[in-house]
Amino acid sequence: MKAIKNVGLVIFLVGLAIFTALPVIGTFKIDQATFDQMAQDQGFAKSELFVEAMQKNVVGKEFQGIQALSPPVTEALETANAANKKNKAYKKVIYTKPNDMVSSIGKKSGAGYIVENKGMMWFLTFGLGIIGALMFILPNVILLGKKGIKNNGIYHESATNQGWIAWMVFIFLVGFYIILYFAPQYAVNWTYLVDPISERLSGNAAGHWFVYGFMYCVVMTVMAVRMYIKYRHNVYQMVRTTSVLFFQIVFAFLIPEIMVRLQMPYYDFKNAFPLDYDFFFQWNIKSLMNSGGIGLFILVWGIVLTLVVVPVMVYFFGKRWYCSWVCGCGGLAETLGDPYRQHSSKSLFSWKIERWLIHGVLVFAVGMTLMTLYSFFTDTGMVLGLKTASVQNTYSTMIGAVFAGVIGTGFYPIFGNRMWCRFGCPLAAYLGFVQRFKSRFRITTNGGQCISCGNCSTYCEQGIDVRAYAQKGENIVRSSCVGCGVCSAVCPRGVLKLENGPLEGRINPTEVLLGNDVDLMDLVNKK
Amino acid sequence: MEHIVIIGNGIAGVSAARHIRKNSDKKITIVSTETEYFFSRTALMYVYMGHMKFEHTQPYENWFWKKNRIDLVKGFVTKVNHQNKKLILKEGSELSYDKLIIATGSKPNKFGWPGQDLKGVQGLYHRQDLEQLEANAPNNKVCKRAVIVGGGLIGIELAEMLVTRNIPVTFLVREASFWNGVLPKGESELINEHILEHHIDLRLETNLVEIIADENGWAKAVTTDKGETIECTVVGLTAGVSPNIDFLKESGIELGRGVKVNRFLETNIPDIYAIGDCAEQHEAIGNRRPIEAVWYTGRMMGETLAQTICGNRRAYNPGHWFNSAKFLDVEYQTYGWVFSERGMKEYEQHFHWRHSKEKVCITVSFDKDSKKFLGINTFGIRMRHAIFDRWLTEERSVDYVMEFLKDANFDPEFYKVYEGEILTAYNAEFGTSIAPKKKSWKRIFSTT
Numbered sequence: 001m002k003a004i005k006n007v008g009l010v011i012f013l014v015g016l017a018i019f020t021a022l023p024v025i026g027t028f029k030i031d032q033a034t035f036d037q038m039a040q041d042q043g044f045a046k047s048e049l050f051v052e053a054m055q056k057n058v059v060g061k062e063f064q065g066i067q068a069l070s071p072p073v074t075e076a077l078e079t080a081n082a083a084n085k086k087n088k089a090y091k092k093v094i095y096t097k098p099n100d101m102v103s104s105i106g107k108k109s110g111a112g113y114i115v116e117n118k119g120m121m122w123f124l125t126f127g128l129g130i131i132g133a134l135m136f137i138l139p140n141v142i143l144l145g146k147k148g149i150k151n152n153g154i155y156h157e158s159a160t161n162q163g164w165i166a167w168m169v170f171i172f173l174v175g176f177y178i179i180l181y182f183a184p185q186y187a188v189n190w191t192y193l194v195d196p197i198s199e200r201l202s203g204n205a206a207g208h209w210f211v212y213g214f215m216y217c218v219v220m221t222v223m224a225v226r227m228y229i230k231y232r233h234n235v236y237q238m239v240r241t242t243s244v245l246f247f248q249i250v251f252a253f254l255i256p257e258i259m260v261r262l263q264m265p266y267y268d269f270k271n272a273f274p275l276d277y278d279f280f281f282q283w284n285i286k287s288l289m290n291s292g293g294i295g296l297f298i299l300v301w302g303i304v305l306t307l308v309v310v311p312v313m314v315y316f317f318g319k320r321w322y323c324s325w326v327c328g329c330g331g332l333a334e335t336l337g338d339p340y341r342q343h344s345s346k347s348l349f350s351w352k353i354e355r356w357l358i359h360g361v362l363v364f365a366v367g368m369t370l371m372t373l374y375s376f377f378t379d380t381g382m383v384l385g386l387k388t389a390s391v392q393n394t395y396s397t398m399i400g401a402v403f404a405g406v407i408g409t410g411f412y413p414i415f416g417n418r419m420w421c422r423f424g425c426p427l428a429a430y431l432g433f434v435q436r437f438k439s440r441f442r443i444t445t446n447g448g449q450c451i452s453c454g455n456c457s458t459y460c461e462q463g464i465d466v467r468a469y470a471q472k473g474e475n476i477v478r479s480s481c482v483g484c485g486v487c488s489a490v491c492p493r494g495v496l497k498l499e500n501g502p503l504e505g506r507i508n509p510t511e512v513l514l515g516n517d518v519d520l521m522d523l524v525n526k527k
Numbered sequence: 528m529e530h531i532v533i534i535g536n537g538i539a540g541v542s543a544a545r546h547i548r549k550n551s552d553k554k555i556t557i558v559s560t561e562t563e564y565f566f567s568r569t570a571l572m573y574v575y576m577g578h579m580k581f582e583h584t585q586p587y588e589n590w591f592w593k594k595n596r597i598d599l600v601k602g603f604v605t606k607v608n609h610q611n612k613k614l615i616l617k618e619g620s621e622l623s624y625d626k627l628i629i630a631t632g633s634k635p636n637k638f639g640w641p642g643q644d645l646k647g648v649q650g651l652y653h654r655q656d657l658e659q660l661e662a663n664a665p666n667n668k669v670c671k672r673a674v675i676v677g678g679g680l681i682g683i684e685l686a687e688m689l690v691t692r693n694i695p696v697t698f699l700v701r702e703a704s705f706w707n708g709v710l711p712k713g714e715s716e717l718i719n720e721h722i723l724e725h726h727i728d729l730r731l732e733t734n735l736v737e738i739i740a741d742e743n744g745w746a747k748a749v750t751t752d753k754g755e756t757i758e759c760t761v762v763g764l765t766a767g768v769s770p771n772i773d774f775l776k777e778s779g780i781e782l783g784r785g786v787k788v789n790r791f792l793e794t795n796i797p798d799i800y801a802i803g804d805c806a807e808q809h810e811a812i813g814n815r816r817p818i819e820a821v822w823y824t825g826r827m828m829g830e831t832l833a834q835t836i837c838g839n840r841r842a843y844n845p846g847h848w849f850n851s852a853k854f855l856d857v858e859y860q861t862y863g864w865v866f867s868e869r870g871m872k873e874y875e876q877h878f879h880w881r882h883s884k885e886k887v888c889i890t891v892s893f894d895k896d897s898k899k900f901l902g903i904n905t906f907g908i909r910m911r912h913a914i915f916d917r918w919l920t921e922e923r924s925v926d927y928v929m930e931f932l933k934d935a936n937f938d939p940e941f942y943k944v945y946e947g948e949i950l951t952a953y954n955a956e957f958g959t960s961i962a963p964k965k966k967s968w969k970r971i972f973s974t975t
């Protein structure tokens with residue numbers, strides 16, 4: 001069994017190594033016909049200067065790796081734009097960002113083994129990764145022994161105790177997200193791997209966001225297998241894992257791609273505003289309004305989802321219905337992130353930061369959206385002296401990319417798996433208000449049974465000091481609780497139960513716990 | 528300002544301190560020798576097992592004490608001089624008090640076994656024991672086998688700990704079945720089986736005779752009263768605990784096995800009190816033992832004594848008994864009184880149900896004649912404390928408990944429920960025809 005695991009690990013690492021090498025290898029050569037076609041399709045034929053420079057330095061030439069192709073294209077674009085601006089030929093300026101230009105030229109100019117053997121390359125990366133990971137995970141059915149809590153050795157192992165393996169994973173994830181958000185040209189080779197799948201789904205070649213979406217589903221599925229094995233005694237965890245997996249694969253991945261194939265707008269029906277922060281952006285509203293009935297439906301659904309469905313569901317079930325049963329960010333955190341859940345900081349200080357930060361982001365998101373709507377209806381680009389577009393860009397970069405992506409996932413191995421959900425997600429902040437003030441959900445503390453051992457707090461991914469409540473006999477009613485149920489699972493004394501019940505008595509501050517003198521309890525607790 | 532000094536920063540001492548602070552402005556000092564800050568002793572095992580770091584066992588952040596003006600002194604009290612209301616610390620310093628609370632907890636029992644002080648022989652109680660275990664048994668290369676002596680709660684925890692590092696464990700238990708002085712037969716047997724499932728070499732009705740040393744003074748084997756010699760590198764002594772009060776021998780404070788206290792937790796000396804594991808009631812309260820060495824009672828005594836110290840003199844008057852533990856993977860909870868065959872009252876009758884495959888069982892105890900419900904033990908099912916506490920207060924009948932059992936279930940959502948099977952078995956055994964009532968939130972929250 002151990003041997004299977006080790007072989008699996010090696011296979012996985014080989015797949016990962018090839019995947020990691022891909023951004024910087026491969027041959028790129030764009031021929032005249034393709035370039036001309038692109039120039040027409042993408043409208044950059046208008047800039048003769050750019051086309052000229054490209055003809056001279058790029059077209060027909062062979063480049064080894066994107067890093068070789070990138071400088072001449074970037075230079076061609078920047079020089080051409082600068083010259084056109086100087087000559088006041090604004091119509092000829094190309095507004096595509098250099099990185100994106102390199103991406104799209106790169107995508108069309110890939111040549112050689114990788115492009116010609118997409119299936120094989122898929123197998124050597126994703127294939128080996130999946131096979132290796134499963135070989136590593138599946139033997140645990142036997143190795144982990146009897147069903148029960150499987151946290152042995154978590155703080156002894158480098159990978160789960162912020163050791164060097166964790167730091168390697170950290171660097172890998174951060175690097176991956178930086179490529180994704182800030183240097184997509186390096187993802188071109190990855191897109192080839194999944195082109196066949198993308199073409200089958202939406203009819204289009206894959207872009208880097210398709211790579212991400214596909215990889216997301218693969219990673220979640222494999223790590224869900226790990227969850228099923230680890231928590232096989234805990235039906236709540238099994239059901240919940242199945243639910244997030246379903247919503248990720250069907251709602252976040254398949255349906256939007258299929259909608260594109262059907263000439264409908266790309267839309268994830270479960271992604272609620274303000275997590276879906278660009279829902280009200282002008283381009284999105286316009287595109288929805290131009291998509292006929294379905295567009296209108298989406299517009300209405302998006303609003304109803306946020307204003308009605310979300311709060312009503314939170315009232316009945318707590319925010320868990322979204323955060324750990326439906327949401328994609330939560331889904332990744334609960335699968336890929338599960339081995340790191342213990343790293344969330346439980347200090348009071350972190351809680352203070354959390355409240356400022358998450359509510360700050362909510363204010364930012366709502367403010368930005370109000371600006372956007374105002375701009376939209378009044379047809380101005382400025383609100384109160386601020387440019388709507390630059391506020392949107394700041395949000396997209398700082399919150400959408402850096403916070404939710406690079407930090408949100410990249411920081412898993414060191415700071416825990418819910419950095420984004422806890423400190424950043426504006427939807428979580430909104431759900432949290434409802435959960436805290438008007439919801440049937442609570443974690444019931446079982447009378448006086450707590451022994452203050454600390455397992456619950458340690459494994460709470462949201463950094464809630466669960467024990468602080470449990471050892472006082474008090475129910476846990478916290479806006480940040482995502483209802484993952486792990487505190488309840490790891491409690492060795494059966495103290496915690498996630499449940500939905502009447503509002504009355506839900507919040508029950510106590511001084512003296514059940515089991516002591518009843519008169520004393522009356523005296524102290526009713527004071 | 529009145530100065531309250533507490534010896535011992537365990538759950539008892541800390542509960543008292545917290546509640547005194549809540550109710551007063553008195554100066555509070557806790558003297559303790561084991562660690563600087565309060566930690567949860569019950570969680571020591573999880574540190575060795577790698578579930579947590581030691582810092583996670585500390586229920587309060589380090590700033591808590593200063594903020595609440597609870598002074599912490601790390602030191603060992605060697606003498607209590609009650610004439611001058613002074614403590615003498617090992618380090619030579621003295622500390623005056625106006626009121627003194629003794630909350631020094633327990634220490635592992637040693638019954639004079641030959642070799643009990645050899646290297647590699649240890650108990651599991653203090654933080655230092657954990658550190659020693661880490662040194663003695665870091666893995667199965669250094670520790671080829673461990674022998675654990677004494678089949679109680681700490682013994683089985685120690686066994687579980689060692690097993691997580693793949694160290695072979697032999698578990699010597701004096702009784703004919705694990706913990707059968709406390710657990711009824713069916714439950715005790717279930718745990719025997721579970722211990723074996725975890726590949727622990729369980730030796731029932733076996734006593735330690737001697738621990739044999741190697742040439743360096745390390746334990747190398749034990750011999751048992753069955754005539755066996757078992758080679759080992761670590762010996763865990765877990766045959767119960769007793770109050771940690773040696774330093775009080777000449778103090779004039781009345782001692783039995785523990786510090787003798789009345790119902791107000793007062794000792795024979797005015798202004799000196801004792802709580803937690805080290806306190807011994809003159810007379811046992813109800814079915815409780817005179818010395819209650821569990822977490823909850825330490826906390827309850829602390830809660831109660833704080834009232835007295837703050838001018839609201841109160842007797843220690845605990846409510847219905849409850850407790851819980853975990854045997855490897857099986858959780859155990861108890862509410863009210865369920866005695867083992869050894870301790871069973873003459874009026875007590877049991878209903879026992881065990882699942883055909885899973886390690887799940889319950890025992891309900893009730894009065895033979897009146898059918899009054901007396902208590903329940905559950906294994907592998909979590910129960911709602913508040914509900915059983917209420918049913919005990921309301922003196923419900925066992926039939927009532929059976930009928931409304933669903934209200935008491937506290938397992939996580941979607942778990943398999945067993946009330947149907949339990950009731951079928953109950954009806955068959957007692958010729959009743961009780962149908963289980965659906966769980967009702969209204970009932971559950973009606974009086975809490």
Ligand SMILES: Cc1cc2nc3c(=O)[nH]c(=O)nc-3n(C[C@H](O)[C@H](O)[C@H](O)COP(=O)(O)OP(=O)(O)OC[C@H]3O[C@@H](n4cnc5c(N)ncnc54)[C@H](O)[C@@H]3O)c2cc1C
Nearest residue numbers: 535537538539559560561603604631632803804820821822
């Ligand atoms: C491994 C283990 C697991 C347990 N699990 C459970 C469980 O699951 N459930 C349960 O109910 N109970 C459990 N217990 C029992 C429970 O931990 C004790 O009942 C409880 O900790 C006692 O608290 P206390 O405050 O009375 O004393 P302690 O926690 O023992 O605290 C006393 C402190 O006083 C210090 N001290 C002693 N003498 C002096 C002195 N002369 N000068 C200065 N300081 C001194 C000691 O070093 C110690 O730190 C467990 C015990 C152990 C060891």
Ligand code: SF4
Nearest residue numbers: 460481482484485487
């Ligand atoms: S409190 Fe419990 S259920 Fe809520 S997020 Fe933390 S571990 Fe999950």
Ligand code: SF4
Nearest residue numbers: 450451453454456491
């Ligand atoms: S895990 Fe359970 S017993 Fe331990 S501190 Fe949390 S609620 Fe209390």
